[in-house]
Amino acid sequence: MRMDLARLIPAAEAIPSPWGWFEALLLLTFVLHVLFMNLTVGSAVIALAGRFTGRQRELARELGHRLPTTLALQINMGVAPLLFVQVLYGQFLYTSSVLMAGWWLSAIAAVILGYYCLYIHDAKFESAPMFSRLALALSLVMLLFTGFLLSNNMTLMLRPEAWTVYATNPGGSFLNLSDRTLWPRYAHMLVAAPAVAGLYVALIGAKKRRLDWEEHGLAWFTRLTMAQFAVGVWLLMALPQPVLLAFMGRDPLSTGLLMAGILAGLAALVAGLKKWTGAAVWLTLVAVAFMAATRAQVRSLTLAPYFTPASLKVTGDNSPFLVFAVALLLGLGAVAYMLKAYARSSGVKPAGRG
Template structure:
C-alpha cells in the first residue's frame, strides 16, 4: 500500500504558515527550558537526598520543581496546538496509532506532579517517603518524555504507519526509528545541565560558592555529553535530511551551525565560571535548536507535505487573541515568579 493514502486531508489555517511556525518555535523553546528545569531540578534533588551531599541545595531545587513543572505543562499547550494546526493530519494519525500509550501520558504527568509536591511537603517530616515520591515522580516524567519522543517521531514516518495492519490496537511505538532514542536523550540529558546552571545562578545570588561550583560542574560535564548525543542525532537522520544540514539547505545549515557555536560558547562560559553569560547563551542555544527541530520536521515531511500548501482563510482574530493572551500571560507569570522568588525560604548552612 502507498503510505500517502493513509495521510488524511489537511485543514485550512487562519494565518500564514510561516507566522504560525515561528510561534511554534518560540513557544516550544519556552516549554523545553522549563521542562529541563523541572526534570533536572528533580533529578539533582533526588541525587542530593540519595547521597546526602548538598542537602540544602537539594531542598531548594525540590521546593522549586513543582512550580517549574506547572510552567512546563502550561507552556507545552501552545506548541502542541500549533503542531496540530500545521501538521494535524500527521500528529492525529500517530496519536491514534499509539493511543493506548499516548492517553497514559495524562496520568503519568499527574502522578509526576503530585510526587513533586509530596517530596516538598514531606522532606523534613518523612524523608524516606519524600525520596520515594521524588523517585516515582522522576520515573513518570521520564516516561512522559519517552511517549512524546515516540509520537513526535512517528508522525514524521507515514511509511511506518503501515504497521497498523498488523497491530490495530493502538499500541504502536516508534522504537525502530533510528532517530527516536537520540532525540529522546538529546532532550532529557539537557535537563541536569540546565538545572545545574540554575543551581549555579542560585549560588551566585545567595553567595554560596559551593552551589556555584557544584552547578557548573553538572552543566559543563553534561553539556560535553550532550554534544556527543547531538552528533548521534544528526547522523541518525535520513540521508536527505542530514545532507540538508550539511550545505544542501543554506538556512538549515546556518541555523545548525549557529546553534553549535552558541552551545560551545555556553560551555566555555561555564568552564570560565560565568553562570550569567552561560545562562544567556543557553537560552539562545535552545531557541536555535528549536528552529533546527523545525527544519528537521519540514525536511522529513517534504516528500509528503509542506505547510505552505495549506489554504489560508485570513481570519486573524484568533491569532490576535492568542498574541494578546500570550502577552498578558507572560506578564502575569513574570510577576508571579517575582513574588515567588521573594517568598522563597532562606537557606542556611552548607551541604
C-alpha cells in the same frame, strides 16, 4: 511507493492566517516549554542525586520546594506548542496519536502522579526522608516516561511509512521503537535537562551567595554539555540521508541553524568552565533557541516529500490569531510577574539584576 504512502495521509485543514505566524509562535512557545521542562526534570535529577548521595542536602531541599511550581509552568507552557503543531501538521500528529493512543493517553495519568509525588517529596522531606526520596524518584520516572511518549509521537508523525502497522495493530499500542532517531532524540533532551538545571542551580547559588551551590551547578552544566555534543553527533548521524545532507551544507538555512546552535553551545560551555554564570545562562538561551529552530527544520525536511505548511489553504479570518496573540502577551506578562514575585519571596533576584 511514495504515492501509496501519500494516500495514508489525511487531508489537511485550512488555517485562518498565514502559516509563518503559526510557525513563529510554535518556536517561541516550544522554547519556553523546553526551558521549564529542563528546569523541572533536571532539578529533579540533581535533587535526587543529592538525596541519595547525602551531599548538598540543603540544595535538594531548595530545589524540591521549587519543583511543583516549575512543573506547573512546564505543563502550561507545553499546551501552546502542541496546539500549534496540530494546526500546521494535524494530519500527521493525529494519525501518530491514534496509532499509539493507549500509551498517549497514559501520559495524563503519569503527569498527575508525578505532580502529586513532588508535593509529597517537599512535604515529607524532614518527617519521612525515605518516603520523600521514593516520591521524588517516582515523580522523575513518571516525567521521563511522559517525555519518552512525546518523543515517540513526535518521531512517529514523521514516518508515514510506519503507519501501515495499523493493519496488524489497530489497538493503539504501537510505539516507534524501530526509528533510528528515537533514542538519540530522547537522549538529547534527557542530557540537556540536568545540564540546563545545573545553570539554574548555579544562578541560585550566585544570588544566594552560596559558592558551593554555584560550583556544583556549573559542574553539572559543563560535564553534561560536553556529553551533549556526543549525543548531538549521534542524533545527526541517525537522520535520514537527505535530511543529514541538508545539514551538511546542501541547504544553507539548515546548515546555518545547526552551526549557530553548536557555536552558541560551545560559547556557553566555555563560559561555564570559566565560571561566568550569567554569560553561560544567556548563551544557553541562545543555543536552545537555535536548536529549537533546527528541530523544526528537521521536521520540515523530513515531511517535505509529502507536505509543506506553505501549501495549507488560508481562510483569511485573522480574528482567532489576534485573540490568541493578545492572550499570549497578557499571559506571558502574568507569568513574568509571578516569577518575579516568586523570586522575591524566595530571596532570589531575577537573572540580569544585580
